Amino acid sequence: MSMATTTAPPGVGAAKWEKNLSAHVICPECKEFPPNLEFPGSHETVCGSCGLVLADREIDIHSEWRTFSNDDQNNDDPSRVGETSNILLNGNQLETSIAGGATGAARQLYRAQNKLSSEKNNKALMAAYKEIGALCDGFNIQKIVADTAKYLFKIVDDHKAFKGKSQDVIIAGCIFIACRQCHAPRTFSEIFAVTKVSRKEIGRIYKSLEKFFTAQNIERSVQVGTDQGFKQTSSTKPSELCERFGSFLGLDYRTWRTAADLSDDVTNAGDLAGRSPLSIVAACLYLVSHLAGAPKSAKEISAVVGVSDGTIRGAYKQLYAEKDRLITDEIVAKANGDRANLPQS
Ligand SMILES: [Zn+2]
Missing domain, CATH: 1.10.472.10 (Cyclin-like)
Incomplete structure (x- = not known):
């Protein structure tokens, strides 16, 4: 278990100590250079040519963590660390917990720990x-x-x-x-x-x-001293609901997208003021689905959006009365529709 070094003659008059880069570890048996070293167990150094153990009981610098994952069943998982701490829980979750199901003093300890607030x-x-x-x-x-x-x-x-x-x-x-x-x-x-x-x-x-x-x-x-954090939630805009309800109804992208735009126009113009956002969404989906030639009945929309079909028809009538202003060429083009598709009620 000896290690030999060959050392070049030290520099003369070197004032400051420097690492001697001319010193090499070699096997005293083979004297091979460069040495054929192997580190089989990571805590010893062995000559790869003759098998002589050059150093042992070295410090193992490998991690020794456990993840407690399912692969651990065969004891082949060498890492030993738990989950990261959960910011949604109090403390840093580094406590030791005592396993239940024991008897005697262990059971009392388990109970005492459970009482901790x-x-x-x-x-x-x-x-x-x-x-x-x-x-x-x-x-x-x-x-x-x-x-x-x-x-x-x-x-x-x-x-x-x-x-x-x-x-x-x-x-x-x-x-x-x-x-x-x-x-x-x-x-x-x-x-x-x-x-x-x-x-x-x-x-x-x-x-x-x-x-x-x-x-x-x-x-x-x-x-x-930060201005970030909880932002007061703004009330829900009808257009934000169009996508979900549109896809529930099986409408294509163009149709619900147009309905969303129309509902924004309707909200901004103040038509249907006083009606709930849901009624506005329902009426717009009803109108645009007809406009696009893939009509959904008031009953179908009512089942998805959750407002009565009477309300939908009532709101639609109001929109229909203003159709010349609301149904712009842009809306028609976006929905790829035809104004003639729109029913009277
Ligand atoms: Zn050797």
Whole structure:
């Protein structure tokens, strides 16, 4: 286990110490140069030509982490590290947790740990996140919206706000606001359909949450001097809803795109003022689908948008009366349609 070095004669009069680059490690048996070294176990150096172990018990600099992944079953996964810390949970999740199912003192320890409030808090949060995740999954809402909803929920939870409200209502409100913040707005009725929280409740919690988040944001911007953060959600524009409802109806891109433009024109011009955005969307989809020669009945649209077919026809009549102004050549060209396709009612 010896190592030999050949050293060139040291430079004469060298004032400062420098690494001697002329020194080489070679095998004392073969004296091969350059040496044929191998590092089989990464903690020893072996001569590749004669097999002499030149150095052993070296420090192994390999990582020794575990990921606890499923491939770990055969003990062939050498990495030993857990997940990254989740910013949606409290603390940095570096605690040791004691496994359940033991007896005696271990069982008592397990129970004592379960009583810790920080752990309990995280468990409640996890349950709420799971609920939000499940609701969003079942509702085809993107992950970014679900994560935003979770983040909003955490702000509420951190401030111990809305203590009297049921968690389901707060979750419904957070999902509703998250959808708007991520520019994928859903209507109260759609949120109601998944969360079973009544429209009235959602409307109420939405207003209070909005106020709460805006107030939080002001506080936070004072603290850290940033103007980023919670932006007050603007009310949903009818054109933002056209894409989703259009694809539910099986309309092609041209048609719903034109309906979106028309609904913007209608909103800006103040036609149908006082009617809900949903009625405007429904009437525009009805009109443009007829214009484009792929008509959808008021009943079909009613089933998707969730306003009565009577309302759709009423709104359409108002639009039809103004057709000379609203149905511009641009709209007709965009929809690739014909004004003659438009029905009287
Ligand atoms: Zn050798």
